[in-house]
Amino acid sequence: MITQKDIDKSMSFEExxxxxxxxxxxxxxxxxxxxxxxxxxxxxxxxRMKRILKITPISEDVSSTVACLDEKLTWLVLTxxxxxxxxxxxxxxxxxxxxxxxxxxxxxxxxxxxxxxxQYLTNGSMSIPKLICVDENLNELGxxxxxxxxxxxxxxxxxxxxxxxxxxLKKEFQVWYTKDKGQTLQKEMILLMxxxxxxxxxxx
Numbered sequence: 001m002i003t004q005k006d007i008d009k010s011m012s013f014e015e016x017x018x019x020x021x022x023x024x025x026x027x028x029x030x031x032x033x034x035x036x037x038x039x040x041x042x043x044x045x046x047x048r049m050k051r052i053l054k055i056t057p058i059s060e061d062v063s064s065t066v067a068c069l070d071e072k073l074t075w076l077v078l079t080x081x082x083x084x085x086x087x088x089x090x091x092x093x094x095x096x097x098x099x100x101x102x103x104x105x106x107x108x109x110x111x112x113x114x115x116x117x118x119q120y121l122t123n124g125s126m127s128i129p130k131l132i133c134v135d136e137n138l139n140e141l142g143x144x145x146x147x148x149x150x151x152x153x154x155x156x157x158x159x160x161x162x163x164x165x166x167x168x169l170k171k172e173f174q175v176w177y178t179k180d181k182g183q184t185l186q187k188e189m190i191l192l193m194x195x196x197x198x199x200x201x202x203x204x
Contacts, residue, residue: 002076002134006116010076010106013094020046020081030081031111038082045087052091056182058099065190066100068201072136073103077145078110078117079129084174085147086129092182093131096189122146133196141196148184151176 011019023029024046029038075093079086090107097105110117110128120130120143127146134140146152151173158169194202 001119002074002116002132002138002140004138006076006108006113007074007106007138010108013090013097013105013107016079016081016090016107017049020049023081030109041082041084045081045084048084048087049091052088052182053095056092056095058095059183059186061190062096062186063099065193065202066096066103068199069100069102069193069197070199071102071197073141073197074134074136074138075103075105075131076134077105077107077129077131078113078120079107080110083128084170085151088174088177088182089129089147089185092185093189096186120145133192142192144188144192147173148180148188150184 019030020042023039024043027039027043028034029042031038075097077086077090077093079090093105097103108116110126110130114126117126117128117130120132121127122130122145130143130145132140132143147155154173155169158164164172
């Protein structure tokens with residue numbers, strides 16, 4: 001359950017972007033684990049976010065759907081700077097949210113908020129990014145994460161019948177993201193926004 005305390009200590013997407021930029025420039029990462037691998041992922045992820053913000057168009061269907069939201073909503077995302085899925089998806093959330101001032105995208109670091117993260121596990125795992133949508137009274141309307149359903153189903157299939165190790169699978173995920181250009185996530189968000197709120201204008 002999201003509390004006002006969670007909202008108050010969260011950061012904006014711009015603050016998260018600037019934090020990731022600073023860490024990438026200084027050779028750091030979020031969290032206590034300052035391994036070379038996570039530091040390199042943070043540097044790579046900043047480049048990914050920068051590129052996605054520049055080249056990813058928001059579809060007309062997304063624009064019309066998000067424009068229909070006339071009540072204050074918060075999209076709170078649990079993440080870390082080193083997370084490859086986060087770097088691909090959070091900038092798309094940001095572009096959708098900026099289309100309507102009623103939608104506030106806020107970021108919390110997973111490892112600084114374990115009690116909250118433990119309420120939003122994926123099959124028992126602290127998988128990120130995890131988006132939780134709440135209304136202005138902090139009633140939970142729904143969640144998304146940690147990646148588009150196509151990739152999550154691919155992961156489950158590979159776990160059930162392994163055809164490649166996780167490192168190679170994650171590389172394949174990044175290839176898919178590059179080709180997809182955020183379009184699958186946008187389609188998922190249209191369906192979720194319509195499921196989270198019942199608005200007459202959704203059917204127009």
